[in-house]
Amino acid sequence: MLRTVKTSEISKAVEEMSIEANHFLSEDMLSCMKNAASQEQSPLGRQILGQLEENLKIAGEDMIPICQDTGMAVVFIKIGQDVHIEGGSLTDAVNQGVRNGYVNGFLRKSVVRDPIYRDNTKDNTPAVVHYEVVEGDGLEITLAPKGFGSENMSRVFMLKPADGIEGVKEAILTAVRDAGPNACPPMVVGVGIGGTFEKCALMAKHALTRDLNEGSSVPYVRELEKEMLDKINGLGIGPGGLGGTVTAFAVNIETYPTHIAGLPVAVNICCHVNRHVHRCL
8 A cells, every 4th residue: 555755754854863863872882882991901092982972971961963074964765665755856855854954953064066166065965865665665764974084984895706705804904904093983894795886885885874783694794794893903993093902893794696707895984973863754
């Protein structure tokens, strides 16, 4: 049976999500932050984690953004094939929500209209929107504001099939080593393996929005996530890049079938706030 969702509902939800994501960490991130504070072996690292927790507390109490870079809005939408959107364009509705959230929420506007001429749009639109059509009449929105300190540290590696899983491991470590302190660690590392050039990058981005307390449902991938987290935390980059045993909170990996001649790997790194909010309408 067809279900109707109004664009005004979508805009309102995205507006609220934009403000929420920029002021409050998700529950999985809060859990990771607390665990990191108890696990960090470096005194300076523990001090920095304590300062990050204090920053989060102040942000929530005073409604100040948890990071001065309030990011470019990345939106993942799962829309059921039995959903009818009423009131205009779905993409326009999402952008209206981002516009309202960033303007009414007094969030920093960081989007430029053209990558070369770079005039600011003054409302943080357009968002980057990814759609997935699924069965049913549901509409699920995930909003993930992405700051560019960490975004600039992300990489795509077009490996050869012969490089195998060891090549994948080295690619992930290379991206994290090269990022160092620039990604504002402790970081979350999203990885996409397989597909094509653009598909692996999209998976890496989406992986950042998965609950950090839930490993992959694929046994070998789940083991790879654990191994890479241990290896990354063994690099010694630490909180704030000043040394320590907690360089990353989590490594989330997604995979997809690929061509016989390729092994694409993308690493999308996010900083210690890793903002993401989910809603079902």
